[in-house]
Amino acid sequence: MKPIQVGLLGIGTVGSGVFNVLARNQDEISRRAGRGIEITMVADLDVERAKAVVGADIQVVNDARAIIANPDIDIVIELIGGYGIARALVLEAIAAGKHVVTANKALLAVHGTEIFAAASAKGVMVAFEAAVAGGIPIIKALREGLTANRIQWIAGIINGTTNFILSEMRSKGLDFDVVLREAQRLGYAEADPTFDIEGVDAAHKVTLMSAIAFGIPVQFDKAYVEGITKLGAADIKYAEQLGYRIKLLGITKRADKGIELRVHPSLVPSKRLIANVEGAMNAVVVQGDAVGTTLYYGKGAGSEPTASAVIADLVDIARLHTADPEHRVPHLAFQANTLADAMDTLPVLPMSEVVTSYYLRLRVADQAGVLAKVTGLLAEAGVSIDAVLQREADEVGGEGSTQTDLIILTHDTREGTMDAVIAQMQALPTVLAPITRIRKEELN
Numbered sequence: 015m016k017p018i019q020v021g022l023l024g025i026g027t028v029g030s031g032v033f034n035v036l037a038r039n040q041d042e043i044s045r046r047a048g049r050g051i052e053i054t055m056v057a058d059l060d061v062e063r064a065k066a067v068v069g070a071d072i073q074v075v076n077d078a079r080a081i082i083a084n085p086d087i088d089i090v091i092e093l094i095g096g097y098g099i100a101r102a103l104v105l106e107a108i109a110a111g112k113h114v115v116t117a118n119k120a121l122l123a124v125h126g127t128e129i130f131a132a133a134s135a136k137g138v139m140v141a142f143e144a145a146v147a148g149g150i151p152i153i154k155a156l157r158e159g160l161t162a163n164r165i166q167w168i169a170g171i172i173n174g175t176t177n178f179i180l181s182e183m184r185s186k187g188l189d190f191d192v193v194l195r196e197a198q199r200l201g202y203a204e205a206d207p208t209f210d211i212e213g214v215d216a217a218h219k220v221t222l223m224s225a226i227a228f229g230i231p232v233q234f235d236k237a238y239v240e241g242i243t244k245l246g247a248a249d250i251k252y253a254e255q256l257g258y259r260i261k262l263l264g265i266t267k268r269a270d271k272g273i274e275l276r277v278h279p280s281l282v283p284s285k286r287l288i289a290n291v292e293g294a295m296n297a298v299v300v301q302g303d304a305v306g307t308t309l310y311y312g313k314g315a316g317s318e319p320t321a322s323a324v325i326a327d328l329v330d331i332a333r334l335h336t337a338d339p340e341h342r343v344p345h346l347a348f349q350a351n352t353l354a355d356a357m358d359t360l361p362v363l364p365m366s367e368v369v370t371s372y373y374l375r376l377r378v379a380d381q382a383g384v385l386a387k388v389t390g391l392l393a394e395a396g397v398s399i400d401a402v403l404q405r406e407a408d409e410v411g412g413e414g415s416t417q418t419d420l421i422i423l424t425h426d427t428r429e430g431t432m433d434a435v436i437a438q439m440q441a442l443p444t445v446l447a448p449i450t451r452i453r454k455e456e457l458n
């Protein structure tokens with residue numbers, strides 16, 4: 015069979031990894047795919063840099079549309095990033111009857127419904143293994159390996175930059191800004207690192223996993239998103255003393271009335287495997303009703319780890335290219351005549367309806383009766399306390415300090431109830447600073 019022809023749009027960090035891995039492992043990849051896979055055209059705005067990567071035998075252009083217009087190209091790989099030109103190019107490639115492989119989680123989380131519908135109508139595939147947890151084959155695991163299961167929840171460390179920052183802050187006591195700069199230097203961070211540190215990148219990824227796991231449309235706009243920028247070194251230290259690590263988790267869960275979809279820093283018991291995932295590594299825990307708990311661990315970013323996932327998608331498409339579109343692996347795991355038929359109407363729950371437990375830190379005046387007032391308000395609201403830790407004032411504010419930290423762990427509470435009681439506690443004159451609230455996930 016003639017090799018399948020691939021056009022590559024954007025040959026930066028991931029694109030060059032794809033080119034290099036494909037060249038290095040060409041024979042093995044072809045045997046696995048059942049036919050050759052050849053990158054025959056590359057587009058990048060920086061033509062000279064692209065030529066330096068691919069050499070003289072491959073056509074390099076600066077206009078991505080020249081690839082889409084080429085009738086010999088079967089698959090377009092989009093590795094430009096962002097929502098702008100990438101969205102236009104992906105839709106044009108689909109309209110031209112090309113299969114698409116992309117690592118662009120931002121694009122799919124925001125415009126996935128439109129893109130998957132266009133691909134279904136045209137009978138082409140849009141594959142995106144690299145978009146979630148980079149090299150970890152989590153899309154395949156959810157869509158194929160766990161297909162017998164009713165998925166109950168997924169919780170993942172799915173942003174390498176923030177996990178790297180939290181790990182370095184905890185283990186080396188380094189400052190946030192210093193570690194962020196290092197993550198940028200190492201190529202983990204997004205072009206705009208606010209997407210990493212404010213939880214947006216993780217929310218893009220968990221939105222995609224949620225759609226696959228629960229058969230709901232991709233709904234990034236319904237996700238609750240909170241990053242790590244407000245976390246203090248004190249909370250990392252107190253969590254450790256209480257037997258927890260703080261991780262930025264992307265969580266999606268089947269609840270009574272709908273689906274939870276949220277990203278925020280979370281206390282995770284130190285004894286859980288996922289709590290010990292350090293540096294830029296990613297890990298995803300999936301709980302299915304038949305299989306129980308499964309854990310997927312590996313590199314979620316970087317040139318070749320991400321390329322590994324892109325090429326796996328190329329191989330899938332090379333194998334399925336000639337199959338009847340209705341019998342291909344579906345984009346989002348549920349098979350139906352139209353994409354809309356496959357979708358579940360379960361709503362994504364507002365954050366106020368989420369039930370979880372909490373870590374609260376209150377900077378209070380070190381005087382009699384404060385603890386009783388605070389716990390009294392919690393009791394009135396029906397919030398059950400799991401543990402209370404009071405620091406010595408000297409330890410918090412230095413010798414002779416009149417302030418101290420009160421740390422409270424609660425049992426499960428509805429977020430709306432917790433919002434209300436935090437507002438009441440905040441209004442107490444003896445509460446001297448904004449209350450820190452971090453959600454706690456037992457993950458069992």
Ligand SMILES: NC(=O)C1=CN([C@@H]2O[C@H](COP(=O)(O)OP(=O)(O)OC[C@H]3O[C@@H](n4cnc5c(N)ncnc54)[C@H](O)[C@@H]3O)[C@@H](O)[C@H]2O)C=CC1
Binds near residue numbers: 316
């Ligand atoms: N870097 C990583 O570790 C990971 C990246 N991703 C995703 O992969 C995608 C690519 O990321 P990187 O390779 O890191 O980005 P990058 O910035 O290194 O590469 C993007 C390339 O696209 C080129 N480009 C920009 N506009 C273009 C246009 N209009 N036409 C043709 N080329 C154009 C740039 O010149 C650059 O070479 C993004 O969606 C990113 O979110 C996903 C997982 C991991």
Ligand SMILES: N[C@@H](CC=O)C(=O)O
Binds near residue numbers: 173176
């Ligand atoms: N910026 C991302 C890169 C991969 O998606 C991360 O830090 O994980």
Ligand code: NA
Binds near residue numbers: 144147148150153323
């Ligand atoms: Na992946």
